[in-house]
Amino acid sequence: MDENIQQDINVLIKRRFEELNELKILGFEPFAYSYDVNSNAEDIKKNFNEDEKHVVKIAGRIMAIRRMGKASFAHIQDHTGRIQIYLRKDDIGDSYNAFKLLDIGDIIGIEGFVFKTKTGEISVHTTSMTLLSKTLRPLPIAKETVDEQGNKVIHDQFADKELRYRQRYVDLVVNSEIQETFLQRSRIISSMRNFLDSSGYIEVETPVLQPLYGGAAAKPFTTHHNALDTTLYLRIADELYLKRLIVGGFNGVYEISKDFRNEGMDRTHNPEFTMMELYVPYKDYEWMMQYVEKMIHHICTGVFGTLDFEYEERKINFNSPWQRVSMVDALMEKTGLDILTAQVDELKAMANKLGVDIKGLEAKGKLIDEIFSAVVQPELIQPTFVVDYPLELSPLAKKHRSKAGLVERFEGYVAGREICNAFSELNDPVDQRERFEGQVKAREEGDEEAHQIDEDFIRALEYGMPPTAGLGIGIDRLVMLLTNQSSIRDVIFFPQMKPEVK
């Protein structure tokens, strides 16, 4: 930060330190130990009764002050919202002198009785004020007013996106409406966990630090373990460990945890993100599609009380069953090309004709994926399962029981975005080894994201894994969808940022 700006802030901070000392001299402890709260802003307003003087004890942060000599009004904000307080020197004596030394941002406890002002605002008439925490930095507070048309106008809003992300604690205080999105995130995860638990599946934890990374096509973060003197990777997926647990005999395991991918950042990508993966033995991807429908239904109704959502101005309805379309059919319809029999040259020609950037790709699977992403995916607005993917795109999925060249895999799309990925898990260790070897070949041909051979995983499969259905859901993106947020940074408290420039 620029030194001069720093100095200017310091003038304000210096004044706060002076107030701190003056408060101590007056005998007020600026940082209290506790306060017995028995009400909150929301309850006070909800339970207001003209005839009774409710006595309440509340605590919160001062968000506005209007001083009028020997009496003052202020608004304090707690976790339920704001409420006005009224303080008079006649009522609180010496504390009024302390109040004169308080600022917006300070945290106080107020005991008093509830009343309604001349102008009709339910307020607390203070009989006792306790300073709980003195602020040493000025809060970038906004003021609100209502214009002639009845629109809420916010003045001096704390709007710098970078500062909001870097200092989320300030953002949460002064733009407190964002708390709702994060509360919804929390409820979505709880609801999902609750649904999985009630199905009898076990929540487990598997390593974040892995000697071999796998389970997805992505570049990892690399780190080093000193005592072992070995390279470890931050996991890019939980998949291979969770399937080992299915080998071990559990009746369904899931994990909700952070995965890490060392790739670009934008409105839908953060380097660490939250993933839910579920594996259920003796089931296949058909069963899993229905399970996803039920789970999303449970979350939508449980958290939001509705199946109707709006995302980026488009209406979405989560009624079951979701639409289903096979990848082959969808591409046939859009391009007239049968991707099962098409040659690489035909796919490249089609991509060029459609204006799809294939940037030197040669692998058939990747070409198909590019064309699909460009021409089909954006049109999948209502919840849709795209089923049966090319084998070479899915080295961990089981070959389709009747369609050659495909695997039993589906992805769920909503509002043109992928929200889940699932398959009938490959449990044939011989086939798995061949797929891994195919990946090694792809890697040698320059595909940095191709899988490595995980010998221990193959060994686990050789001990026998029951037929299993597996699912992955990107939690951040699900939350974005359900809370109508277009940036992943708005559903993650502390999104990754460039290092702060001093």
Next chain:
RNA sequence: GGGCGCGUAGCUCAGGGGUAGAGCAUCUGCCUUUUAAGCAGAGGGUCGGUGGUUCGAGCCCACCCGCGCUCACCA
């Protein structure tokens, strides 16, 4: 990395060649039902940085730095 945009007081912003502005916030005084409280006064800026053009540069030019959006890669 490419393209577009932004950077002026603590916050939100005006000013587009003539020597720095507004509102809020801060400080002082008055004010015991206010609510963007009010009234009177005060302080606060090397206008993101460096060079250049000019008698004179927030303003024009070049380069750099930071941030946002977007494209590419990707969940």
